[in-house]
Amino acid sequence: MVIIENLNKFYEIDGQKQYILNGINLSVQKGECVILKGVSGSGKTTLLSIIAGLDKPSSGKVIIDGEAVSKLPDMHLSKFRAKKIGIVFQNFNLLEGVNLLDNTMVPLIADKIGLKEAKDKALNALKLANIEHKANKIPSELSGGEKQRGAIARALVANPNLILCDEPTANLDRENSLKFISALKKLHSMGKTLIIATHDPIFEELDFKHKVVEISQGKIGFAVDA
Amino acid sequence: MKNNSFFYFLTLNLLKEKRRYAGIVIISSLLIFLLSSVLFISSSIKQTLNYTLKAQPDFIVQNIKGGKVAPINSNMVNKILNIYGVEKVTKRVYGRYFFDDKYSTLIVGVDFLDEQSNKNLETLINSTDLKQFLSKEQMIIGQGVKNYLKTHYYNLEYNFLTPDGQMKNIKIFKTLSSKSAIISNDETIMPLKSAQKVLGLKENKITDIALNVPNDSEWQTVKAKLQSLNFNIRVISKKDMQKAYESLFNYKGGLFLVLFLIVIATFSLLLYLRYTLAASLERKEIAILRAVGWSIKDVLKLKFLENIFLVIFAFILGSSLAYIFVFVLNAPLLKNIFLGGSNLTNFAKFTPVVDYGVLSTIFIIFTVAFLSSVLIPVWKIAVTEPKEAL
Numbered sequence: 001m002v003i004i005e006n007l008n009k010f011y012e013i014d015g016q017k018q019y020i021l022n023g024i025n026l027s028v029q030k031g032e033c034v035i036l037k038g039v040s041g042s043g044k045t046t047l048l049s050i051i052a053g054l055d056k057p058s059s060g061k062v063i064i065d066g067e068a069v070s071k072l073p074d075m076h077l078s079k080f081r082a083k084k085i086g087i088v089f090q091n092f093n094l095l096e097g098v099n100l101l102d103n104t105m106v107p108l109i110a111d112k113i114g115l116k117e118a119k120d121k122a123l124n125a126l127k128l129a130n131i132e133h134k135a136n137k138i139p140s141e142l143s144g145g146e147k148q149r150g151a152i153a154r155a156l157v158a159n160p161n162l163i164l165c166d167e168p169t170a171n172l173d174r175e176n177s178l179k180f181i182s183a184l185k186k187l188h189s190m191g192k193t194l195i196i197a198t199h200d201p202i203f204e205e206l207d208f209k210h211k212v213v214e215i216s217q218g219k220i221g222f223a224v225d226a
Numbered sequence: 227m228k229n230n231s232f233f234y235f236l237t238l239n240l241l242k243e244k245r246r247y248a249g250i251v252i253i254s255s256l257l258i259f260l261l262s263s264v265l266f267i268s269s270s271i272k273q274t275l276n277y278t279l280k281a282q283p284d285f286i287v288q289n290i291k292g293g294k295v296a297p298i299n300s301n302m303v304n305k306i307l308n309i310y311g312v313e314k315v316t317k318r319v320y321g322r323y324f325f326d327d328k329y330s331t332l333i334v335g336v337d338f339l340d341e342q343s344n345k346n347l348e349t350l351i352n353s354t355d356l357k358q359f360l361s362k363e364q365m366i367i368g369q370g371v372k373n374y375l376k377t378h379y380y381n382l383e384y385n386f387l388t389p390d391g392q393m394k395n396i397k398i399f400k401t402l403s404s405k406s407a408i409i410s411n412d413e414t415i416m417p418l419k420s421a422q423k424v425l426g427l428k429e430n431k432i433t434d435i436a437l438n439v440p441n442d443s444e445w446q447t448v449k450a451k452l453q454s455l456n457f458n459i460r461v462i463s464k465k466d467m468q469k470a471y472e473s474l475f476n477y478k479g480g481l482f483l484v485l486f487l488i489v490i491a492t493f494s495l496l497l498y499l500r501y502t503l504a505a506s507l508e509r510k511e512i513a514i515l516r517a518v519g520w521s522i523k524d525v526l527k528l529k530f531l532e533n534i535f536l537v538i539f540a541f542i543l544g545s546s547l548a549y550i551f552v553f554v555l556n557a558p559l560l561k562n563i564f565l566g567g568s569n570l571t572n573f574a575k576f577t578p579v580v581d582y583g584v585l586s587t588i589f590i591i592f593t594v595a596f597l598s599s600v601l602i603p604v605w606k607i608a609v610t611e612p613k614e615a616l
Contacts, residue, residue: 046613054517055613075521082519093514093616097242107518108231115231154518 001193002028002051002162007060009046009218020046022218024060028211030161033184033194035203038215044197045090047215048166051195052087053077064162082107086155090167092147094139100126100150101135107158121157129153129183145176152183163187165196169203177202236531246503251540253496257489258544258592259551263560264482265584266552270576275471277577278410279464283316283436284445286462287452295460297431302455306437309451311444316436319418321425323386325378331371331414335421335432363420364399370411372401389426396420493592497599504529505603512607513615522608529604530597537593545585553578 007024010017021043028034036044049055051062053069062069065084072080094103104122113121126132131149139147148168155163165184169177177200185208188194194210196203214221240247287306289298306315319335338360359366365384367375375384375398386394402410422429439448445463452461512525520528551557553576561576607615 049611049613052517054616055611075523078516078519078521078524081517087517089517089616093510093517095511095514098238102235102238105231106235106515106520109235110515110518110520110524113231115234118231158519 001030001032001065002026002195003063004047004051005061005063007047007050007062008058009043009050009055010058019218021050021057024218024220026213026220028193028195030193031188031191033188033206033208033210034196035206035210035212036195036197036215037199037203037212038197039199042215043218044215045166048164048195048197052085052164053081054087078110082110083158084160084162086158086160086163088148088151088155088163088165088168090170092139092144092151092171094147094150094154096139099136099138100131100142100153103139103150104153104157107154111158122153125153125157126150128156128186130179143176144171145173145179148172148176148180149183152180156187160192162193162195165194165198167198167200168196169198169200174202181206232528236528236535239528239532240535247536250496250500251536251543253492254537254540254592254596255544255547257493257496258541258588259548260485260489261588262545262548262585263552263557264485265581265588266548266579267557267560267576268482269579269581269584270552273577273579275468279468279471282464282467283314284438284442284464285436285449285452286318286467287435287437288433288460288462289456289458290460291458295433296458297427297433298435300430300432303435305455306435306452309448311439311441311448312437313440314436314438317418317432318434318436319421319425319427320433321421321427323414323424325374329374331368331374331412333421333424334413334415335418335425336415337418359399360417362397363395363417364397365414365416365420366400366402367398367415368402368410368413371414372398386424388423394420394423396424493595497595500596501599501603504600505607508604509607509615512604513610513612516608516612517616522605525608526601526605529600533597533600534593537596541589541592549578549580552576 004024004026007021008019009021010019012018024047026034036047038044046055050057050070051064053062053072057070061071064080067080069077069080094100095106098106101119101122104125105118108118108121123132123135126135129149129152131146131153134142134146134150137146139150142150148171169180172180181202184194184196184206188208188210287298287302289296300317303315303317306312317337319333321333322330323333324330375381381398383395383397386396388394396416402413402415416424418432419429421427422431425433427433439445449461449463453459508529515525515528516522552560556576
């Protein structure tokens with residue numbers, strides 16, 4: 001489902017290429033859960049951003065469901081992202097001053113979905129993320145764990161097959177991190193493809209099938225099935 | 227409507243930032259209000275001047291002695307009538323009467339039995355029953371004169387003190403319409419003979435002679451012929467009068483310019499603040515929208531609609547308030563800046579005149595500048611890779 005071919009990302013500083021990602025090749029099958037593991041600055045967030053189409057590679061390509069994401073023009077890429085990719089950010093990135101229900105609806109608005117249908121779908125997504133009781137709260141009234149579940153609901157609202165999570169437990173305590181992991185398990189059981197960038201050791205405790213891919217200095221070190 | 231979720235989100239966004247947007251609307255409305263008020267006042271004054279000029283004769287002939295206007299013999303009228311192309315020659319008496327050392331009125335003496343005199347004054351004294359007016363010694367007074375006399379308990383009549391020390395009682399017949407008050411505020415119109423007595427002129431003496439020349443291609447020739455009647459004669463054409471009226475109000479153009487510069491400076495400041503606000507506060511919001519699947523076009527559409535709503539709202543609010551301020555409340559404060567040619571408190575009512583051309587220009591300039599200050603930074607952020615802005 002996700003194929004990464006010879007992916008490079010570098011910046012030129014004083015004529016010298018500084019590689020963030022160097023020759024990444026990776027294949028993720030439909031319904032698979034992949035943990036991108038690595039220390040801070042190893043390049044996992046950049047890799048995730050390129051997969052999501054939020055950043056462009058210097059060379060190489062990312063293919064999702066047969067579409068070369070990095071080659072798509074803005075209009076198509078935006079639609080593709082809205083329908084096929086759900087993203088959960090480290091700092092949640094919920095819109096301030098907008099309640100959780102409306103925050104969850106945001107990806108559907110770009111898709112020109114009617115208001116009632118959008119609200120119904122958002123409410124379902126909040127139920128799935130187990131946060132529907134906070135639907136009318138704005139982000140500043142929510143705890144970190146609640147914001148994270150809100151972010152999951154928003155990632156799920158358009159029913160995408162691919163969910164990308166960037167350091168999802170970095171701002172959560174252990175209890176909320178475990179809750180997040182049980183949410184992941186639920187998504188995995190629903191057949192979603194999951195790619196999670198993290199350096200949190202809690203992901204070593206995952207009790208469902210997954211693959212761990214280590215990234216170090218922009219290169220893939222090892223990949224193990226667990 | 228499939229797109230109603232978009233408009234729902236647009237409303238949410240406007241409400242979410244209601245305090246910030248209310249501030250922008252208030253400042254913008256104030257600027258529009260100031261510009262529109264000045265515009266409405268100047269349009270109204272312009273129209274009143276045109277209205278008054280229409281009532282003026284083509285030429286006025288005066289007698290100048292030692293650089294001052296001196297009385298002229300009324301038999302000069304017959305000499306002027308002999309000039310080919312001239313018609314409707316009218317005797318007039320003009321002069322200033324001082325109530326005290328501060329307040330005065332412009333006495334206008336007219337031969338009401340002369341058809342042309344009436345024609346010239348018809349816009350000022352229309353719907354006046356001349357028969358009734360001429361039955362006694364009466365006068366028609368401007369709003370400013372009326373108010374001055376009223377404060378001194380002269381509600382029905384006034385006793386003028388003539389230069390030879392006698393009292394001349396003249397009844398107040400009616401007050402001139404406030405529609406022409408910009409010009410007629412301090413005027414007192416009375417029969418020619420009454421004016422001669424009040425101003426101390428002999429019966430055969432007048433201050434000027436008004437005349438018309440229907441064929442305007444003859445104006446130069448007639449003017450030359452009039453001047454050749456006597457070397458003391460000064461001939462004032464309608465164009466000269468127009469220039470005099472315009473210069474009376476145009477010197478206030480400097481005030482308009484200062485006001486305009488203040489508005490432009492404040493508007494530039496507002497645009498700069500809007501630009502920096504859009505570039506900083508909206509940066510993260512735009513990046514989030516882009517990250518969850520909004521295209522650059524969607525983001526620009528949202529920001530365009532959000533701000534066009536603010537601009538239209540501010541414009542309607544500002545121009546409506548200006549209309550009420552100028553034409554309903556009669557522009558307190560600003561009126562004294564733009565009027566004041568009269569030495570009596572001016573009671574002019576601004577005639578409602580809206581120059582849609584200039585109003586549209588203000589709207590277009592305001593809208594383009596305002597939207598550019600928002601859409602340029604928004605576009606810059608939207609085209610950046612969302613990862614950088616997050």
